[in-house]
Amino acid sequence: MDSFLRVFFDQTINGLVIGNIYALIAVGLAIIFGVGNLINFAHGSVYMIGGYVGWVCVTRYGLPLPVAFAAVAVVCGVIGVLIERFGLRSLQNAARISPLLATIGISFILDQLVQIIFTPDPQSFPNPLPSTRIPIGGGSIGTLDVLIAVTGLSAAAILYVILRYTRLGWALRATAQDREAALQMGVDVNATNRWAFALAAILGGIAGMLVGMYFQTVYPTMSFQAGLKGFTANLIGGLGNIPGALVGGLVLGVVESYGVAVLGPSYRNLFTFVILIGMLIFRPNGLFNPRRQPPPEPLTGTFIAYRKPVRVPRWAVITAAGVALALPLFMRDPYLLQVLTNAWLMGMVALSITLVTGTAGQMSLGQAGFLAIGAYTSALLALRLGWPFELTLLAGGVLSAGLGTLLVLPAFRLRAHYVAIATIGIGEIVSQIILNWDSLTQGPLGLTRIPPPSILGVDVFMPREVYWYSLALLLLAALFQWRLVRSSLGRVWRALREDEVAAQAYGINLYRYKALAFASSAFIAGLSGAFTAHMYTYINNETFNNSTSILGLTMAILGGMGNIIGAIVGALSLTILPELFRGLVDYRYLFYGLVLVLLIRFRPQGLMGTE
Amino acid sequence: MALLEVEQISRYFDGVRAVDGVSLAVNEGEFLSIIGPNGAGKTTLFNLITGTDQPTQGAIRFDGRSLVGLRPDQFAGRGIARTFQHGRVFGNLSVLDNVLVGAHTRRKASRPRNLALELAGALVRSREARAEEAQLQAEAEAIIARFGERLTPRLHEAASSLSYANRRRLELARALALHPRLLLLDEPTAGMNLTETAEMLEFIRQLKAQGLTILLIEHKLPLVMALSDRVMVMDNGEKIAEGAPEAIRNNPRVIEAYLGQKQPRPEQTVEATDGSAVAG
Numbered sequence: 003m004d005s006f007l008r009v010f011f012d013q014t015i016n017g018l019v020i021g022n023i024y025a026l027i028a029v030g031l032a033i034i035f036g037v038g039n040l041i042n043f044a045h046g047s048v049y050m051i052g053g054y055v056g057w058v059c060v061t062r063y064g065l066p067l068p069v070a071f072a073a074v075a076v077v078c079g080v081i082g083v084l085i086e087r088f089g090l091r092s093l094q095n096a097a098r099i100s101p102l103l104a105t106i107g108i109s110f111i112l113d114q115l116v117q118i119i120f121t122p123d124p125q126s127f128p129n130p131l132p133s134t135r136i137p138i139g140g141g142s143i144g145t146l147d148v149l150i151a152v153t154g155l156s157a158a159a160i161l162y163v164i165l166r167y168t169r170l171g172w173a174l175r176a177t178a179q180d181r182e183a184a185l186q187m188g189v190d191v192n193a194t195n196r197w198a199f200a201l202a203a204i205l206g207g208i209a210g211m212l213v214g215m216y217f218q219t220v221y222p223t224m225s226f227q228a229g230l231k232g233f234t235a236n237l238i239g240g241l242g243n244i245p246g247a248l249v250g251g252l253v254l255g256v257v258e259s260y261g262v263a264v265l266g267p268s269y270r271n272l273f274t275f276v277i278l279i280g281m282l283i284f285r286p287n288g289l290f291n292p293r294r295q296p297p298p299e300p301l302t303g304t305f306i307a308y309r310k311p312v313r314v315p316r317w318a319v320i321t322a323a324g325v326a327l328a329l330p331l332f333m334r335d336p337y338l339l340q341v342l343t344n345a346w347l348m349g350m351v352a353l354s355i356t357l358v359t360g361t362a363g364q365m366s367l368g369q370a371g372f373l374a375i376g377a378y379t380s381a382l383l384a385l386r387l388g389w390p391f392e393l394t395l396l397a398g399g400v401l402s403a404g405l406g407t408l409l410v411l412p413a414f415r416l417r418a419h420y421v422a423i424a425t426i427g428i429g430e431i432v433s434q435i436i437l438n439w440d441s442l443t444q445g446p447l448g449l450t451r452i453p454p455p456s457i458l459g460v461d462v463f464m465p466r467e468v469y470w471y472s473l474a475l476l477l478l479a480a481l482f483q484w485r486l487v488r489s490s491l492g493r494v495w496r497a498l499r500e501d502e503v504a505a506q507a508y509g510i511n512l513y514r515y516k517a518l519a520f521a522s523s524a525f526i527a528g529l530s531g532a533f534t535a536h537m538y539t540y541i542n543n544e545t546f547n548n549s550t551s552i553l554g555l556t557m558a559i560l561g562g563m564g565n566i567i568g569a570i571v572g573a574l575s576l577t578i579l580p581e582l583f584r585g586l587v588d589y590r591y592l593f594y595g596l597v598l599v600l601l602i603r604f605r606p607q608g609l610m611g612t613e
Numbered sequence: 614m615a616l617l618e619v620e621q622i623s624r625y626f627d628g629v630r631a632v633d634g635v636s637l638a639v640n641e642g643e644f645l646s647i648i649g650p651n652g653a654g655k656t657t658l659f660n661l662i663t664g665t666d667q668p669t670q671g672a673i674r675f676d677g678r679s680l681v682g683l684r685p686d687q688f689a690g691r692g693i694a695r696t697f698q699h700g701r702v703f704g705n706l707s708v709l710d711n712v713l714v715g716a717h718t719r720r721k722a723s724r725p726r727n728l729a730l731e732l733a734g735a736l737v738r739s740r741e742a743r744a745e746e747a748q749l750q751a752e753a754e755a756i757i758a759r760f761g762e763r764l765t766p767r768l769h770e771a772a773s774s775l776s777y778a779n780r781r782r783l784e785l786a787r788a789l790a791l792h793p794r795l796l797l798l799d800e801p802t803a804g805m806n807l808t809e810t811a812e813m814l815e816f817i818r819q820l821k822a823q824g825l826t827i828l829l830i831e832h833k834l835p836l837v838m839a840l841s842d843r844v845m846v847m848d849n850g851e852k853i854a855e856g857a858p859e860a861i862r863n864n865p866r867v868i869e870a871y872l873g874q875k876q877p878r879p880e881q882t883v884e885a886t887d888g889s890a891v892a893g
Binding site for chain 2: 482485486489490491492493494496497499500501503504505506507508509510511512514517518521522612
């Protein structure tokens with residue numbers, strides 16, 4: 003057999019093996035989407051925990067594989083039940099996007115717990131299976147490949163039997179079709195949901211353990227990517243479609259595998275996200291439901307808890323700004339000034355999110371992408387062309403607005419959950435492009451020796467000067483946003499948020515005004531990213547990641563969606579609080595996750611109310 | 614030439630023929646009502662005429678120009694305004710803001726073609742934009758005042774705090790702010806009591822007297838009879854009758870459609886020929 007065929011064969015086998023794992027993840031997501039109408043963002047974390055539990059059993063305690071699998075099933079099943087309890091059931095009367103945000107918070111908490119217990123470092127997970135290979139045709143497959151294939155197939159078979167022939171399966175399918183009707187026919191919907199989450203979590207956990215064995219390593223951040231792969235596989239098959247998710251997983255695995263063979267391993271994730279966005283644009287219902295519009299959105303509604311905003315008198319705002327500006331005159335501790343500078347920069351991120359998500363009602367979970375575009379634009383213009391900082395900063399904001407809006411454009415006709423997935427995907431695409439465009443961005447090495455911020459040719463690097471500069475930028479951004487939100491344009495945005503259909507019927511061009519909202523938001527985020535790049539003098543593809551996006555969103559929710567002062571208050575509180583309790587600093591993301599979950603449950607209108 | 618011409622328009626949903634080959638024409642200043650049992654396709658027809666939904670086939674012309682393929686906001690831009698069957702006010706916006714959104718298509722100074730200019734204009738308002746805003750606001754308050762004391766005291770309250778009847782009024786006010794050339798009203802008195810219905814009837818009569826072209830969907834036949842120049846009856850997605858109100862009242866096909874029986878069974882014959890049963 004010639005070498006092309008052999009590579010083709012090997013890559014197909016690889017793809018099918020990985021695809022099996024994606025399918026296991028995707029099937030779990032599909033079950034949960036079916037019964038709970040929820041995209042479970044904590045699913046990737048359950049998968050990661052499955053990997054860790056397997057690793058602890060096999061590598062630390064030398065337990066036999068079947069015992070390890072049983073342990074994974076029990077631990078993950080329990081976690082699944084807990085996610086249902088806190089992520090879904092207690093939020094049944096909340097805004098429909100709330101459970102999604104709650105599962106994001108839960109995933110933060112789970113990821114952090116694992117990091118705290120097992121350190122953030124990857125752990126080696128030697129494959130306990132014999133390493134004999136079984137020859138097939140011209141190539142060969144390993145014992146692990148067989149195990150993965152068998153697990154995948156038997157999971158599918160067991161699932162089929164459960165859904166088709168058991169009372170639980172009937173209840174699951176009935177609940178998925180019509181929750182209210184199932185309830186009236188005497189189905190215990192809560193118990194059904196609990197079982198669905200447990201089942202999904204078990205499948206996810208087993209997938210995690212298999213992956214750990216396959217790549218011989220487990221690490222805490224494996225969760226996020228796995229979750230996205232699961233969504234993508236799910237979208238390929240159609241959200242909530244269980245057989246579709248199986249096929250979607252296999253398709254994704256094989257396509258990725260071929261892509262990697264042609265372009266190289268660092269393109270693996272880029273591939274996924276391009277498929278993700280492509281599916282959202284061309285086939286939002288999946289490959290198996292052609293010629294249909296996106297389904298009538300069952301998840302309409304943004305995260306706006308109707309509550310009057312707290313009116314802050316103008317003198318109080320001016321006084322607060324004055325105090326903030328005067329602070330470095332009295333407080334010279336450089337560490338504290340740095341913390342506050344971070345708060346101002348995150349404040350801009352929160353502002354940008356509260357504008358697009360709060361005022362205009364477009365869920366954005368990929369704000370980090372805009373920050374990264376601003377940061378790289380500004381840094382590259384300074385490094386390559388020697389432009390002055392004022393200009394590179396502005397260019398960062400403008401390019402982030404332009405490019406960012408173009409990237410989000412395809413998501414404009416989607417709603418609610420689909421927009422959330424699309425924006426996450428777009429944030430990741432930006433990060434993957436930065437990773438792969440070596441000649442421009444130096445890939446994972448990042449850009450070093452970025453000149454510090456300057457003003458009129460004078461470098462700014464003393465802590466209090468940087469503090470003032472970033473605060474001035476924040477105040478300008480807030481003023482910019484305040485003018486926009488108070489104009490007739492702001493009114494149009496709010497109308498769009500309240501009811502897209504009615505807004506369009508009154509002559510509001512959906513694309514135009516969503517584009518303006520995203521552009522304004524990305525402009526502010528881009529400025530923040532650009533300033534951050536010059537402040538740190540170093541950036542790489544991971545400087546602005548998914549956590550940045552979610553943290554910004556949490557700050558915006560804490561302040562009250564659409565509330566400008568609220569966004570700044572939210573950013574300030576969440577940046578300072580972990581510092582006040584020294585012990586919290588190491589666990590800050592655990593704290594952020596908790597804040598997000600508690601906010602959504604107990605105070606969705608935030609501190610200052612929604613506007 | 615008729616202001617609105619609809620030719621053989623159809624809308625199928627997965628094999629269900631919600632609207633099936635309906636044609637109609639409305640002249641400038643005319644008042645046409647569409648009646649028919651629930652599920653007859655009336656609201657779907659409205660959705661097609663306002664661009665909220667796209668026809669499977671057929672043509673729509675407004676003022677001689679085709680509307681097929683345009684976005685809903687472009688329909689509004691041509692001067693078509695509507696109210697929604699179940700009321701779709703912007704809940705978290707004030708009463709005044711709701712009406713001002715209705716005037717969106719009439720903005721000139723604050724709505725330049727260029728995207729960047731619109732953003733800049735929102736940041737730094739020109740004298741013209743401020744004058745326009747003030748003028749539209751005054752006009753919005755005047756429209757709201759036409760409902761007497763119903764809405765005016767609640768000018769700055771969130772629309773979600775309004776009673777059901779007031780929401781319907783607000784929707785109508787929002788539609789009028791567009792200065793429509795064609796106004797489509799989808800059950801404007803649904804959920805209103807007798808007094809409120811009478812008030813709304815009077816209000817719509819005034820709109821008609823001003824020469825506004827109006828399409829109305831309504832179940833309350835006395836209202837339809839009092840207002841309409843012409844009545845069109847739909848059943849199962851098709852137009853089954855059209856004509857002057859009196860003619861429609863006595864049309865046997867209409868009576869049949871409303872009572873939902875193809876061949877009158879003996880014990881129901883009397884009821885089926887009784888016009889008052891239709892009106893109820």
